[in-house]
Amino acid sequence: MAYIEPELREGNDEIARAREGMLPRLVGIADIRGELHAHSTSSDGADAIEQMALAAQKRGYEYIGISDHSQSLKIAKGVSIEDLRTQIEYIDKLNQELAGVRVLKSSEVDILADGTLDYPDDLLRELDYTVCSIHSRFGLNRNQQTERILRAMDNRYFNILGHATGRLLLKRPGYEIDMDRVIAHAKATGCFFEINSSPDRLDLSAEHARLANEAGVKIAISTDAHSTREFGTVKYGVDQARRAAFEPPSVLNCLPWASLQPLFRR
Amino acid sequence: LKIASIDELREKLESGEIESALGQRLAQHVRQGLSEAHAILLYHADDLRDAIEAFLLDKCGVSAVQVAGACRRRVEVVEEIDFVIQTDDFPTVVKKMERYGGRTPLLKSTKDLAQFALSTGIELRLHRAEPVDWGLCLIAKTGSQVHLEKLEAFTGKLTAARGKGPFQRKRLSMGRFRWPTSSRSCAKGTMRSHVHGKGCFRGLSA
Numbered sequence: 001m002a003y004i005e006p007e008l009r010e011g012n013d014e015i016a017r018a019r020e021g022m023l024p025r026l027v028g029i030a031d032i033r034g035e036l037h038a039h040s041t042s043s044d045g046a047d048a049i050e051q052m053a054l055a056a057q058k059r060g061y062e063y064i065g066i067s068d069h070s071q072s073l074k075i076a077k078g079v080s081i082e083d084l085r086t087q088i089e090y091i092d093k094l095n096q097e098l099a100g101v102r103v104l105k106s107s108e109v110d111i112l113a114d115g116t117l118d119y120p121d122d123l124l125r126e127l128d129y130t131v132c133s134i135h136s137r138f139g140l141n142r143n144q145q146t147e148r149i150l151r152a153m154d155n156r157y158f159n160i161l162g163h164a165t166g167r168l169l170l171k172r173p174g175y176e177i178d179m180d181r182v183i184a185h186a187k188a189t190g191c192f193f194e195i196n197s198s199p200d201r202l203d204l205s206a207e208h209a210r211l212a213n214e215a216g217v218k219i220a221i222s223t224d225a226h227s228t229r230e231f232g233t234v235k236y237g238v239d240q241a242r243r244a245a246f247e248p249p250s251v252l253n254c255l256p257w258a259s260l261q262p263l264f265r266r
Numbered sequence: 267l268k269i270a271s272i273d274e275l276r277e278k279l280e281s282g283e284i285e286s287a288l289g290q291r292l293a294q295h296v297r298q299g300l301s302e303a304h305a306i307l308l309y310h311a312d313d314l315r316d317a318i319e320a321f322l323l324d325k326c327g328v329s330a331v332q333v334a335g336a337c338r339r340r341v342e343v344v345e346e347i348d349f350v351i352q353t354d355d356f357p358t359v360v361k362k363m364e365r366y367g368g369r370t371p372l373l374k375s376t377k378d379l380a381q382f383a384l385s386t387g388i389e390l391r392l393h394r395a396e397p398v399d400w401g402l403c404l405i406a407k408t409g410s411q412v413h414l415e416k417l418e419a420f421t422g423k424l425t426a427a428r429g430k431g432p433f434q435r436k437r438l439s440m441g442r443f444r445w446p447t448s449s450r451s452c453a454k455g456t457m458r459s460h461v462h463g464k465g466c467f468r469g470l471s472a
Contacts (some may be wrong), residue, residue: 009409206342240307
């Protein structure tokens with residue numbers, strides 16, 4: 001029987017797979033090539049885009065996506081349409097100056113109550129990719145919340161579902177969604193999930209991440225960093241991905257940008 | 267809100283009245299306060315783990331220590347923290363551990379297991395292992411209950427392999443099973459980096 005990594009020892013199928021020599025080569029921290037969900041002072045982050053980029057570079061990352069909050073999230077200084085256009089131009093210029101790390105143009109776009117996204121399509125198309133999240137109306141019932149996400153995924157500029165259930169560990173249960181339907185829709189539409197590495201989120205849960213993995217839906221392991229000091233929490237996201245048996249090719253930010261870019265074009 | 271008991275508080279919380287009257291954040295605090303589960307985030311458990319490992323090595327004189335249980339499986343919320351340790355004098359280790367952080371009450375102690383109540387509300391468990399059973403003990407104290415049941419369905423009772431040393435390597439057929447040549451060789455610090463398989467316990471495969 002092959003060695004079973006501790007993170008897999010939950011009593012799923014690991015014994016059978018070990019006996020068959022079919023255990024996965026789990027993702028590790030060294031496989032991470034970049035960050036796909038980080039904030040800057042443009043919204044509620046503590047550090048400027050350039051500082052975030054340089055900190056990412058220092059960690060050996062090849063790219064960092066700046067995903068500031070979108071216009072409706074006033075409490076987090078959501079970025080207006082005009083300011084996002086300015087930010088896009090700024091990042092283009094910054095990339096000409098930076099060497100060794102690429103700043104990706106992104107946004108953490110609110111999924112509004114009716115399932116529409118918080119920016120118009122003609123602006124979303126200017127981004128390299130989007131992280132789309134729910135930050136409001138947690139009280140919708142399971143079916144309404146599920147339909148809201150499915151409708152959002154139908155938008156061709158939806159790429160990654162951020163912190164899918166909104167849970168805060170030991171504080172707040174997530175809003176209820178039909179995860180099987182959401183995973184199936186993500187698979188059908190070419191969308192992805194995030195494992196949010198924030199230690200009090202770790203959202204997707206290991207169980208949901210395992211379901212996504214089994215369905216062949218890739219994930220991003222993201223820190224949702226609001227400052228340069230928070231990149232280190234990626235290790236908790238990696239732990240969570242390992243518990244869900246993820247291998248590096250199934251993790252978006254284990255891919256080089258050249259391989260990642262086509263996956264974000266739907 | 268005319269709340270006169272814990273039960274009424276819980277009822278008002280579940281009905282959403284607390285959130286309506288006092289806001290979502292306060293409702294979260296009330297929910298947390300009412301939680302009967304003593305649990306902490308893995309993130310906080312990691313801090314504890316480092317401190318306890320250092321205490322066991324530096325103050326209690328154990329010759330080897332390795333975190334096990336849910337913490338080693340990297341479960342996001344943990345209700346207890348388990349360590350497998352090697353020592354020639356378990357009673358003294360138990361006595362010294364009671365002084366961790368000023369005072370850490372002992373809940374229960376046998377010749378191989380000591381359970382303590384940490385101030386964070388979770389339980390600390392020390393499992394003593396003979397050098398010959400080190401890997402076996404790590405396997406037994408790391409896997410979830412379901413995992414161990416499935417493993418034993420294949421290997422037979424793990425306890426039956428105790429004290430049999432190299433014999434169990436073949437019996438369990440854990441391909442990369444290796445014992446450290448000296449538990450002392452696993453110095454403090456290096457054995458903490460096991461999580462992603464880079465520590466000196468990597469080859470132990472237990």
